[in-house]
Amino acid sequence: MRVRACARERKVNKLLKRVLRCDMLNAHFPIARALMSNVHYLDIPFRKPLNTHAITDELIDILYDFMPERISHWSLKLAQAQFNERQAAGHSTWLDSVQIYVGLPTWVVSEEQMFSEAMAHLKCPLGLLLDLDRITETSLQCAIPYTKTDTLTKRPYQGLLHSLSISIITSANRLDEDIKNRTGDFRGGEDEFERLITDEKNHIREKKEFLVKRMKRMEAFDLSLDVIRNSLVTCKQLADGNDETIKAFLGLSSVTPKADVEAKEIYSQFDMHEFFEWASHHFGLDDYYEDGEDLIFQIKRHLGYKELNLPTEQDFKFLSSMVGRTSIL
Incomplete structure (x- = not known):
């Protein structure tokens, strides 16, 4: 009974912390912002690695505040x-040293924005989330910082790529496999095994x-596949004379x-060139393909109808x- 009581108490405290944090931030209390800076590392230079050698109990307690209800505190302790x-055993991987952010909404697109708006967050090693994923089979929304260049000032800054932790980990494993097997981006180039593995x-x-x-x-x-699908389905329904689609599309x-x-x-007689111009105007298809011929080439050679x-x-x-109505120049 005591174990259950402790678990319920921890959940209640967790909810109270979230409510208190939101209330304090919304009220713009200076004390609250100071506390947030200390608790969520907002006052620590973002290029400084955090917890790359050992995960502290404090980090686990803070991370628990950002967890979905299904993840228990003990799951985090086990991952720790x-x-x-x-x-300690000297078996760390490069993912243990990659720092990511947990707790940020996807509309936060840079570290500068994160700091200027004092967004609640936690910086922790990606390797820790890999351990947590193995234990709970739960993937977390997180953000990985990377270098971007300001188009106006040409100065570098740290952007944020939002993704599920398991997607980042899977992509990292594929990167290592390509390096080891000299496939993908490493096909035909120099052997990078010694340097990057x-x-x-x-x-x-x-x-x-x-x-x-x-x-x-x-x-x-x-995203390009989504644009093609959206464009094709819309064009097909217009060609079929679907009244609701015609009303919605033409206003x-x-x-x-x-x-x-x-x-x-009109729409039933489009060839790929006409479709490309129409879809570029309405759906931005030219952001991904050069012209109708490029679109046909990509669909046939790289995308495939099934994909x-x-x-x-x-x-x-x-x-x-x-495609059959289209003449290739």
């Missing part, structure tokens, strides 16, 4: 023990920056028989017909 044992602890920043670059590239790829209160016929005639994951077989046939 595994992380610290790995450091054997001596990885001396190249942590370089590996992290390359990891983020690859993740952002994949993020852009996934009409009602659809006349004439408008219905015109929509069918587009179109909603219905009719959407697939609509795309195939559009």
